[in-house]
Amino acid sequence: MWRIALRNLRRNRRRTLLALAIVSLGCSLSLVVLGFVERSKALIQQTTVQQYGNIQIADRALFEGDSEGLGYLIGPEDQELLTRWVAQFPEVRGSTVQLGFSSLLTFRRRTATVRGLGVVPENPVLDYNGLVVGGRGLRSSDLGAVLVGQVLAEELGLRPGDFVNLTATTAAGALNVLPAEVVGIYRFSSAEVERSQVFVPLSLAQTLLNTRGVDRVVLGLRSLRQTWGTARKLDRGLPAQGFTLEARTWDVLSPFYRQLASFFDLLFGFLIAAVFVLVFFIVLQVLTLSFLERTREVGTLRALGTLGQEVFRLFLLEGAGLGLVGGLVGLLLGVAFSLAFNAAAIPWRPPGTVQAVTLGVDFTPLVFGVPLLVSLLSTVVSALLPAGQMARLSVVEALRTV
């Protein structure tokens, strides 16, 4: 059957070539766009994990932002128990603790509202020192030091070596002010983060809030793929360990990532649907013409004892053959175009970000699989209707056709 199906494709070469060109074009376009989406999502994933770590463990009130006061803080004993417990997971590369706070940052007579984050300087999981572009990162020995984003530094005229005042409300509800030296300026992919986020040593944050607690434990994993499985395991294990805490993954913690990923998925979904419809109608027309020309031949096959369902399968195989050949050619074209595109290394600064990224196309199994599957599916679906009609033909009527 395959032999007849594939040879039939060579019968009217011009028509088959037209169909193959459409399938290939659709497949290569899908590959390039999906590869681009995959690269973009990977870049965003990378920056999101840089910001949040793989998993954060904290009180639900902190995640939901529905707590008055600092009732969600994790005390020193629980911190130690928790840190020791998570270290037993083989997926966990390391953990660190953080303490977030809202603060006013004052430099000379100018004040900005910022979100402070107390971090353990020079910890191997997440210390943000890799983002520093001016001055230096936070050190373990630092007491009164702060890292500010470049946008905030430009707005307030801050430079490394300048002193600012940080004002925050303590755990007991009193106002507290501490001086801190701007030791470094960092850059991040988001201008909003650079404007509003400052990093201080954990000890400074705890002094400012007058607490020994932290608000979250951040986990670094050995692989990004382990994130969701590990989070599920943690969520199951936390109550058993006596904690009323939750584990949340980086993608859940970042609404920005979720929105962008949804947008990309929607965009790609529309493209795939458009390619599917285009290929469907053109291949439907090509196959209908091709099948109709062979009505008498179908009559012969049926007269020789071929079942209607075998005729149906023969025509479906033709559709599948068209999809497979067109899809494979499309993949080759798509890879060639993508390699050229990657070689061009076109820079682009996404809206709301401060650093340009290099546009590119990633090659993953998904990038090859989805376009090929869509090519196959669209051509097979196109073949369904005409194949069904041919399979139902009356043998005598079909043999009478000239």
Add this chain to the structure above:
Amino acid sequence: MNGQGFCYARGDPVLQAQKVSKIYALGKEKVKALDEVDFLSTQGDFVVINGPSGSGKTTLLNLLALIDRPSQGEVLFEGKPTSKLSERDLAFLRRQRIGLVFQTFNLIPVLTAAENVEYPLLLLNLSRQEREQRVRSLLEEVGLDGLGRRRPDELSGGQRQRVAIARALVTQPRVVLADEPTANLDSTTGKQIMGLLQNLNGEHCVTFVVVTHDPAVPPYAQRVLDIRDGKIQGERYVADRPA
């Protein structure tokens, strides 16, 4: 059996039509293409159904070939009624027990001569070795040795009809039905084809039923039925057949 002539072994009935009628609707009118026709062929028969265009001979052949159903009456294959059989059962019967030869050869153009002959064997799920052996043997028997790799469009009309005859015989059917097998051939080639059918009938003892309006064909038969206006007008036995 006689390698140079007819099969003289006589056996059980192979194909039988009992008072079969076929009525077609032509707009609001109904046309009776066949009117209570009776027919019987036994194993080894070589029957020609002879009649002019529109006499109902192809309609009768279609009913005997089990690719159409009668409006009235019954067609029996090997003594068993076929009217109650499903389309699937009829298809299986055709692929296993019936060979067909068409006026316009009806070869599959994308397949070679050998592949065309092999096609019915694929439907029977025979082994590759068995298929190759049967195809080679049949092509040799119909005089196409060495032409198996040619496509139908690379063969003459006579050669194409030989391929079609080999395809009809390759499943070792009980009966071969041929619809105007000489109509698209010149008279010399037509004679060669009929001679071939006559020899194959003798060689394989397969029943042959040939419908034709070609006056050169009936002399090759053992028995000739004349059909006109949907009715069998008469039956005669051929005394002197061509050598």
